[in-house]
Amino acid sequence: MSSKTTLFDKVWDSHVVRKIDKGPDVLFIDRHLVHEVTSPVAFLGLKNRKSKVLYPERTFATADHNTPTINQHLPVKDPLSANQLKALEENAREHGIPYWGLGHEKNGIVHVIGPENGITLPGATIVCGDSHTSTHGAFGAIAFGIGTSEVEMVLSTQCIMQPKAKKMRITIDGALNKAVTPKDVALYIISRLTTSGATGYFVEYAGEVFRNMSMEGRMTVCNLSIEMGARGGMIAPDEKTFAYIKNREYTPKGSAWDAAMEYWKTLKSDEGALFDKEVVFNGSDIEPMITYGTNPGMGIGISLGIPRAESLEGGVSTYKKSLEYMDFHEGDAMLGKKIDFVFLGSCTNGRIEDFRAFAEIVKGRKKADHVTAWLVPGSHRVEEAIREEGILEILEEAGFELREPGCSACLAMNDDKIPTGKYAVSTSNRNFEGRQGPGARTLLASPLVAAAAAVTGKVTDPRVLMELETV
Amino acid sequence: MAYDKFNILTSTAVPLPIENVDTDQIIPARFLKATERKGFGDNLFRDWRYKPDNTPKEHFVLNNPIYSGKILVGGKNFGSGSSREHAAWAIYDYGFRCVVSSFFADIFRNNCLNIGVLPVQVSAEFLQKIFEAIEADPKAILKVDLPVQTITIVASGQQESFDINNYKKDNMLNGYDDIDYLLSMKNEIENFAKQMPL
Numbered sequence: 128m129s130s131k132t133t134l135f136d137k138v139w140d141s142h143v144v145r146k147i148d149k150g151p152d153v154l155f156i157d158r159h160l161v162h163e164v165t166s167p168v169a170f171l172g173l174k175n176r177k178s179k180v181l182y183p184e185r186t187f188a189t190a191d192h193n194t195p196t197i198n199q200h201l202p203v204k205d206p207l208s209a210n211q212l213k214a215l216e217e218n219a220r221e222h223g224i225p226y227w228g229l230g231h232e233k234n235g236i237v238h239v240i241g242p243e244n245g246i247t248l249p250g251a252t253i254v255c256g257d258s259h260t261s262t263h264g265a266f267g268a269i270a271f272g273i274g275t276s277e278v279e280m281v282l283s284t285q286c287i288m289q290p291k292a293k294k295m296r297i298t299i300d301g302a303l304n305k306a307v308t309p310k311d312v313a314l315y316i317i318s319r320l321t322t323s324g325a326t327g328y329f330v331e332y333a334g335e336v337f338r339n340m341s342m343e344g345r346m347t348v349c350n351l352s353i354e355m356g357a358r359g360g361m362i363a364p365d366e367k368t369f370a371y372i373k374n375r376e377y378t379p380k381g382s383a384w385d386a387a388m389e390y391w392k393t394l395k396s397d398e399g400a401l402f403d404k405e406v407v408f409n410g411s412d413i414e415p416m417i418t419y420g421t422n423p424g425m426g427i428g429i430s431l432g433i434p435r436a437e438s439l440e441g442g443v444s445t446y447k448k449s450l451e452y453m454d455f456h457e458g459d460a461m462l463g464k465k466i467d468f469v470f471l472g473s474c475t476n477g478r479i480e481d482f483r484a485f486a487e488i489v490k491g492r493k494k495a496d497h498v499t500a501w502l503v504p505g506s507h508r509v510e511e512a513i514r515e516e517g518i519l520e521i522l523e524e525a526g527f528e529l530r531e532p533g534c535s536a537c538l539a540m541n542d543d544k545i546p547t548g549k550y551a552v553s554t555s556n557r558n559f560e561g562r563q564g565p566g567a568r569t570l571l572a573s574p575l576v577a578a579a580a581a582v583t584g585k586v587t588d589p590r591v592l593m594e595l596e597t598v
Numbered sequence: 599m600a601y602d603k604f605n606i607l608t609s610t611a612v613p614l615p616i617e618n619v620d621t622d623q624i625i626p627a628r629f630l631k632a633t634e635r636k637g638f639g640d641n642l643f644r645d646w647r648y649k650p651d652n653t654p655k656e657h658f659v660l661n662n663p664i665y666s667g668k669i670l671v672g673g674k675n676f677g678s679g680s681s682r683e684h685a686a687w688a689i690y691d692y693g694f695r696c697v698v699s700s701f702f703a704d705i706f707r708n709n710c711l712n713i714g715v716l717p718v719q720v721s722a723e724f725l726q727k728i729f730e731a732i733e734a735d736p737k738a739i740l741k742v743d744l745p746v747q748t749i750t751i752v753a754s755g756q757q758e759s760f761d762i763n764n765y766k767k768d769n770m771l772n773g774y775d776d777i778d779y780l781l782s783m784k785n786e787i788e789n790f791a792k793q794m795p796l
Binding site for chain 1 (some may be wrong): 626703704709731766788796
C-alpha cells in the first residue's frame, strides 16, 4: 500500500473504530448536527430502545427546515411544523443537547451556524440528517448527509457504518472571470459531470480557483457536491481556514488550539497521492451560469441557448419532459426570459458575502414591479451583519425586504412556496420538479444573477449591470 | 428484527421507465413534517399519482391496476437528491421490498439497505430487457434471490447477478439493522472516543 495518502484518507482512517471484513467501516463521528425534520423519529427510536444520546456535547440542534421566515416571534401556525419543533425542543432538553430554536441568537440554517460557531473544524467527521452537510467539507472535514436511521445510530453510538468511498479530485486552475462566483464554478462542474457523475466518490477540490476562494465561497462549492452524486466534497484547510475559525465559540482555545493546529497543518493530500479519478477544468472557461431544466446538472453559461436533445448523452424523452415542465424549448436563449420570483438564501448562498454581492447589483436600482423577492439570511448572525454593514438600507431603498432565517423557499416546507407555473431565480441548490412548490419552475443561479433578475424582471447577465462588457 | 427478513422474492413488478427519479418526486417535502413513521406509503410519488384535488392521475403507473407487485423497476439514477430516508420508507410502506435500476444514488441506496428495501443494480441492457418483458406481459414475474445475488426474468430465464456488501446482505437476510451491531461494541467506541479531541 502506498504511504502517500490523500486528505480524505487521512481524515477517514483516523476515525475508523473498526473495519468489518468485506463490509463497511465503523466511523467515529466528531460532530452531529440535528434539525427538526429528520430527528423526531430517530429520538423516538432511542426512546423505544431505552437508550440515551451517548455524547450530547458533540451534538448541536437547530430549527431551520420547517420554520416560517416572517413573524418568528409568533406561535408557528402550521400544526405539523409546530409539532416537529416542539419534539426537537423536548428531545434536546431531555438529552442535554444545545438547541437553538426560533428566535435564539444562534438560530439559523444548520450548515450556516455550524461554521459560524466554530462547531465545524478541519479534520473532523461531521454528519447531519440533510444532504447538504457536504458544506462543512470546505474546512477540510469529512461531512456528509445521513438518513433518519443513521441519525439514531449516531445519537446512540456516535458512530456510523459506512463503506469508504472512492476518491475523486477536481482541479481547477486559472483565474475566474469577472462576475463568476463560486456558485457558478459549482454549477459548471455539475453541468460537465452530470447529477450522477460523482456517485460513489468523495471529492477533493484543488487548484488555484479554490485556494483563491473565501471560506464562504468554499462552502458554496462543497455544499453542491451532493448534486453531482458525490458522497461529500472537501477542500484542504489553509491559513484562510484557520483565520476563519479562530476564537469562535466552540473552536479549541489555548493549548488545545495549538495541539489542533499541529494536526490541522498535516491535512493535505500528499504529493503523488493517488485518486481513483482525476478531473481537470479551466477556470477561465467558466461564465455566470443558470439552470434551464429540472436537475442541477442542466445548467449553461448565461449567454448560451438551451442545448438540443441530440447533443446530449442519455435519455432524450426525460430531457424533453424536463423542458416541457419548464415550458422552455431547445435552442431558446436564457437571456431575456421573464421571471416572477427571486429567492436569495439557503445553505448554498445565504451568507453575508452573498448578500453583499446581491446589494452590489441592486444598489441605486429598484426591484422590478412584477417580481416577488424573498431575501432570507442564513442565520441571525448573517442578519446582524447585513444591518451593521448598511446592506439592509441598500436593500430597502431598492424595494426589497429582509426575512428571518430558515431554509425557506429552497424546499418550501413552510409557506414560502413558488406558485404553480411561476419562474423563480433561486440561489438555492435544487431545481427538481415541484421542489419550490407544486408546478414551480426553478432557475438556479448565483446571487449576482439573482440580483440582476430581480431588478430587470428577466434573466439578465449581471456583467451588463456591472458596467463590464459581455464576452 | 428491524424489518421483515429478505430471502427470495418472486413477484410481478411495477415499471417506472423514467430516469433521474429524485427524492422530491418519491416523497415531496411537505410530507416530511411527520414525527412518526406512518402513512408514507400513501404519499409515495404523491404529485405524480394525484392531482391537486386528490383525484388520481389515471396515466400514472401506480394507478394502473394491470401493474402490481413488490418490485419497482426504475430508470437510471434512481433516488437522486436529498438524504430523506422518508423516500425509502414510502417505498417500503407502499409495499415494495425491492427496487431495480441500472444506477442508484448513494444516500438513497444506503437508506434502502438500512430499512429493508433491497436495491438491485443491473446493467443498462438487462434493465431494458426487464422493461420489455413487463411491457409484453404486465404480469411478468421477476425472481430476486438475495442469497445467490441474482435477478431472473422467470418466463425467459434471463438472469443477471447483482452486488451487495456482505455485511448489508447478512443484515437483510436476518432483518437486522446497524444499531444492534454498534450497541454491541459500545465499550470499544467509548475507549476510542477518549482519544478524539472534543
